[in-house]
Amino acid sequence: MTANLSPSLWRRWRGLLITLAAALLLPFVVGLLEGQPPTAVLANSAGVSKFVQGLAIEVFIFALYALSYDLIFGITGLLSFGHAMFFAVGAYLTGALIKSFGLPLWQTLIWVTFASVLQALLFSVVLPRVKGITFALVTLGMASVFHLMIMSRELGEFTGADVGLQGMIKPDFLNPATERLRLYYVALALLVTMYYLFKRFVDSPTGRVCVAIRENEGRALMLGYNTFRFKLAALLLSSFAAALAGALYAIYQPIISPHIASLGFTVTALLIILIGGVGTLQGALVGALVYRLLDFGLRRYMGESASFVNGLIYVLIVIFLPYGIVGTWRMKSLQLRQGWAKIGDAIPWKPNDGAAR
Amino acid sequence: MDYLLDVQDIHTFIGQYHILQGVDVHVPKGSITALLGRNGAGKTTTLKSILGLTPPRQGSVRFAGQELRGLAAFDVAALGIGFVPEHRAIFRDLTVEENLRIAERRKGDYARKQAFIFSLFPDLQRLIGLSGGALSGGQQQMLAIARALVPDNRLLLIDEPSEGLAPVVIEHMMAAIRQLATEATIVLVEQNFLVASQLAETYVIIEEGRSVQAGAMRDLVNDKATIHRYLGAA
Numbered sequence: 001m002t003a004n005l006s007p008s009l010w011r012r013w014r015g016l017l018i019t020l021a022a023a024l025l026l027p028f029v030v031g032l033l034e035g036q037p038p039t040a041v042l043a044n045s046a047g048v049s050k051f052v053q054g055l056a057i058e059v060f061i062f063a064l065y066a067l068s069y070d071l072i073f074g075i076t077g078l079l080s081f082g083h084a085m086f087f088a089v090g091a092y093l094t095g096a097l098i099k100s101f102g103l104p105l106w107q108t109l110i111w112v113t114f115a116s117v118l119q120a121l122l123f124s125v126v127l128p129r130v131k132g133i134t135f136a137l138v139t140l141g142m143a144s145v146f147h148l149m150i151m152s153r154e155l156g157e158f159t160g161a162d163v164g165l166q167g168m169i170k171p172d173f174l175n176p177a178t179e180r181l182r183l184y185y186v187a188l189a190l191l192v193t194m195y196y197l198f199k200r201f202v203d204s205p206t207g208r209v210c211v212a213i214r215e216n217e218g219r220a221l222m223l224g225y226n227t228f229r230f231k232l233a234a235l236l237l238s239s240f241a242a243a244l245a246g247a248l249y250a251i252y253q254p255i256i257s258p259h260i261a262s263l264g265f266t267v268t269a270l271l272i273i274l275i276g277g278v279g280t281l282q283g284a285l286v287g288a289l290v291y292r293l294l295d296f297g298l299r300r301y302m303g304e305s306a307s308f309v310n311g312l313i314y315v316l317i318v319i320f321l322p323y324g325i326v327g328t329w330r331m332k333s334l335q336l337r338q339g340w341a342k343i344g345d346a347i348p349w350k351p352n353d354g355a356a357r
Numbered sequence: 358m359d360y361l362l363d364v365q366d367i368h369t370f371i372g373q374y375h376i377l378q379g380v381d382v383h384v385p386k387g388s389i390t391a392l393l394g395r396n397g398a399g400k401t402t403t404l405k406s407i408l409g410l411t412p413p414r415q416g417s418v419r420f421a422g423q424e425l426r427g428l429a430a431f432d433v434a435a436l437g438i439g440f441v442p443e444h445r446a447i448f449r450d451l452t453v454e455e456n457l458r459i460a461e462r463r464k465g466d467y468a469r470k471q472a473f474i475f476s477l478f479p480d481l482q483r484l485i486g487l488s489g490g491a492l493s494g495g496q497q498q499m500l501a502i503a504r505a506l507v508p509d510n511r512l513l514l515i516d517e518p519s520e521g522l523a524p525v526v527i528e529h530m531m532a533a534i535r536q537l538a539t540e541a542t543i544v545l546v547e548q549n550f551l552v553a554s555q556l557a558e559t560y561v562i563i564e565e566g567r568s569v570q571a572g573a574m575r576d577l578v579n580d581k582a583t584i585h586r587y588l589g590a591a
Binding site for chain 1: 408410429430431434435440442446448449450451455458459460462504508
């Protein structure tokens with residue numbers, strides 16, 4: 001009976017496939033609603049569709065960034081206060097290499113990948129020695145040093161110091177002004193690919209050990225697992241995804257702001273997965289959507305008071321949905337299915353009995 | 358005599374506290390040995406010291422002739438030592454099957470041991486798709502023991518298997534542990550003297566971080582004074 005409770009492959013993926021189909025059609029549907037023909041949308045003409053694409057790209061970037069945080073915090077249980085550094089390294093390296101060194105995007109991305117591995121290794125140096133809140137504080141220290149570096153005048157030529165990095169020439173084929181629709185689909189494809197990769201990782205034996213480490217590292221050690229290797233694997237994958245999100249941010253945004261390296265930006269990732277559901281992966285996607293749309297909607301209609309209302313809403317979400325939107329949904333739907341199963345067991349006759357007769 | 362596990366005069370510190378101040382445990386191959394003592398005597402710390410989770414600073418821990426001191430916990434486990442911690446230490450977010458599969462040391466371990474595990478704990482087969490957190494206390498304890506059976510462990514360290522369980526479940530657990538003894542040597546920490554005396558052939562009493570007495574369980578059962586002095590039971 002319990003085996004029947006486990007969702008089938010279609011049931012597991014159908015929500016995401018429907019969402020993906022909706023995301024693929026979104027620019028054209030919005031265009032049609034505003035009286036824009038698909039040809040105008042394809043030609044990147046100005047209008048609501050182009051604006052919505054921009055907003056959606058920001059959601060994808062936030063989602064990828066939050067997804068990377070969910071892997072190390074939600075799945076593996078590593079509380080890092082320096083996660084913004086993973087994102088900022090990707091963004092600043094992309095900006096600086098393209099602007100100051102004139103590197104093409106593909107070469108830049110190779111450097112970003114290399115840097116993402118290096119920063120994960122840097123964080124991993126302290127992994128065997130510190131745990132819990134101490135690890136969080138050490139990572140905060142590392143990220144703060146990086147934040148100070150990009151804000152420093154000495155590196156201002158490359159980073160733009162406290163003003164931020166501006167004037168990066170966007171790659172022609174992904175220029176957010178002239179090729180926004182392509183950028184939209186590239187960002188969507190990147191998010192979907194990374195989500196699939198993360199899902200495969202979490203469902204793999206390696207991912208299950210990461211979940212075991214989150215629950216109790218000592219128990220995982222007693223089973224014969226060198227937990228350091230698993231935490232390092234999660235850090236590497238997380239750092240890579242966050243750096244890619246940063247690179248995408250650099251391509252999309254006109255200014256690479258230094259706040260993306262601050263503690264506040266790490267808290268943003270934490271907030272997104274708290275809204276969506278910690279350790280669910282899907283929660284990062286849902287949380288990013290809610291976070292960005294709430295922020296945008298409230299700022300548009302409430303101006304300066306938006307931050308206050310925003311904060312209040314987050315507090316209410318955390319109080320009334322302690323497992324986040326996805327986590328609570330999963331729990332309630334499981335309870336519902338178990339309830340139906342119990343009712344089904346209690347009924348002495350089954351609807352099919354009559355038909356059989 | 359040749360022992361499978363030979364612990365000699367270990368001293369373990371947790372922070373600045375000197376918890377074990379000279380513990381000796383000699384475990385013959387194929388036996389069930391009970392570590393007895395009052396709460397806080399150092400029984401669980403002894404198990405953790407053997408495993409390298411709280412490494413001893415002094416003394417020797419030899420398993421099948423090999424020195425374990427200095428090895429990391431995961432290396433100790435890989436030698437064939439399984440640990441069933443107290444409080445039914447299963448992974449609550451993993452399913453029953455995932456809890457068992459995660460203990461595989463070599464691919465195929467679970468497939469080979471599946472039939473044996475389900476013959477010992479038939480309930481687990483029925484609950485295979487449920488998450489560990491959804492199981493009752495007794496079922497979690499069975500799962501914790503079953504998990505230690507997945508790899509080919511030569512030695513099983515079981516901490517308080519009867520803690521918090523109903524008498525009928527304890528009976529089942531004891532039968533399972535007796536069955537386990539045909540597969541592996543067992544070291545048992547047990548607060549319930551009745552359970553320990555029915556399962557173990559040899560015992561070690563630990564008092565305030567020191568091993569104070571050891572011998573055959575059948576002798577201890579008749580030694581009411583020792584039982585009363587060290588275990589508070591009569």
